[in-house]
Amino acid sequence: MSDESDWLRTAFQGSQATSVDEPCPAPDALWALTRGELGEAQARPIVLHSSRCARCGSALRIALEMGEQMAPVFTAPKVIPLRRVRIGLGLGLAAAIAATVIVLPRPRPADPGIHERGGAPEGIRSLVPSTPRSRAGLVLEWSPYPSAVRYQVTLASSDLRVLFQKVGVSGTRVEVPEAALASVPRGSRLVWNVEATLPDGRAIQSAAFDLVVE
Amino acid sequence: MGSARVPASRASADRAAEVRTVLLRAVRHHCPAELRSQTEDLAHTAWLRIVERETGENLTGLEPSYLWRVAFTVVIDEIRRRSARVAQAETLQAGPRAVAPGPELGAEIRSCLERLPEARQLPVILHLQGFRNEEVARALQFNEKRAQNLIYRGLEQLRRCLAGKGLEEP
Numbered sequence: 001m002s003d004e005s006d007w008l009r010t011a012f013q014g015s016q017a018t019s020v021d022e023p024c025p026a027p028d029a030l031w032a033l034t035r036g037e038l039g040e041a042q043a044r045p046i047v048l049h050s051s052r053c054a055r056c057g058s059a060l061r062i063a064l065e066m067g068e069q070m071a072p073v074f075t076a077p078k079v080i081p082l083r084r085v086r087i088g089l090g091l092g093l094a095a096a097i098a099a100t101v102i103v104l105p106r107p108r109p110a111d112p113g114i115h116e117r118g119g120a121p122e123g124i125r126s127l128v129p130s131t132p133r134s135r136a137g138l139v140l141e142w143s144p145y146p147s148a149v150r151y152q153v154t155l156a157s158s159d160l161r162v163l164f165q166k167v168g169v170s171g172t173r174v175e176v177p178e179a180a181l182a183s184v185p186r187g188s189r190l191v192w193n194v195e196a197t198l199p200d201g202r203a204i205q206s207a208a209f210d211l212v213v214e
Numbered sequence: 215m216g217s218a219r220v221p222a223s224r225a226s227a228d229r230a231a232e233v234r235t236v237l238l239r240a241v242r243h244h245c246p247a248e249l250r251s252q253t254e255d256l257a258h259t260a261w262l263r264i265v266e267r268e269t270g271e272n273l274t275g276l277e278p279s280y281l282w283r284v285a286f287t288v289v290i291d292e293i294r295r296r297s298a299r300v301a302q303a304e305t306l307q308a309g310p311r312a313v314a315p316g317p318e319l320g321a322e323i324r325s326c327l328e329r330l331p332e333a334r335q336l337p338v339i340l341h342l343q344g345f346r347n348e349e350v351a352r353a354l355q356f357n358e359k360r361a362q363n364l365i366y367r368g369l370e371q372l373r374r375c376l377a378g379k380g381l382e383e384p
Contacts, residue, residue: 051336056296
């Protein structure tokens with residue numbers, strides 16, 4: 001579709017005003033829009049303005065692209081309509097956990113050692129056994145995602161407080177410093193996930209996995 | 215949100231570096247046409263401003279969502295500042311701003327866009343501005359399938375309208 005409409009795009013963009021008479025929305029408003037923080041009534045005038053003002057159109061696209069790369073969002077199964085897909089780690093985790101509760105159980109692979117919530121079965125999988133893990137030398141390990149260039153790993157408590165995060169991981173395992181778990185009581189259940197970055201910049205989220213620390 | 219701080223760590227330093235990389239890339243991709251020649255300089259200047267703005271704070275210790283928001287805000291301020299400067303320079307040089315090919319076609323496109331059903335107008339306009347389907351979907355809070363449908367139908371109608379005026383793909 002885009003190729004066929006290239007000539008229309010060229011003509012349209014060539015005749016578009018760099019800016020319009022009405023004041024441009026504040027950058028914060030554009031950012032909030034792309035984070036799904038605005039209701040439709042607040043969002044629509046901003047999009048309408050951006051459709052007329054090339055400069056704000058560019059700003060909106062920058063916000064959208066930056067937003068795509070932001071903090072991890074945990075993939076929920078497609079049967080759960082999520083209006084806001086990039087609303088930060090806490091709600092992302094909550095969505096993944098909610099998905100576990102709402103979606104009918106699906107057949108699981110014959111690996112009782114792995115606990116996970118949400119996510120596509122063909123995606124990144126946890127390789128951490130489900131038996132309680134020692135906090136000393138805790139290692140998070142996952143299956144590689146095809147063509148991923150790097151990963152970001154986040155470990156959070158069950159109340160969604162981030163305990164440890166590492167970005168730019170080139171391998172498929174990270175060791176969690178014991179100090180990061182200092183506040184975690186023995187026997188606590190923790191949640192973690194992985195985000196793979198592909199060569200074209202796209203990010204692929206794993207399901208939320210859980211584990212218990214001794 | 216802005217006051218929240220977390221202890222600086224290697225992870226947050228990595229995160230700041232990642233924000234910087236993403237910022238540079240996003241500006242490269244979507245910088246307004248009139249600033250395209252200044253893209254690198256613009257992005258670097260914006261990053262320096264982010265660092266300056268957080269004087270007294272450890273940049274790497276900022277809460278991630280705050281850092282992203284600041285990065286975006288600063289780069290947009292910088293883009294607006296520079297765009298205004300370019301516009302001012304063009305005004306001083308008197309002559310009308312050079313417009314890309316097809317200003318008449320542009321006017322006809324706009325006229326046809328006004329005739330589209332309201333639901334299709336905005337998705338098609340954003341598409342013509344260069345937004346990808348998923349970006350249209352996110353901006354309008356649709357799902358991608360709906361955005362794709364509205365764009366497809368809208369473009370079809372737009373082409374028919376233009377054909378009716380004797381304007382077709384060259």
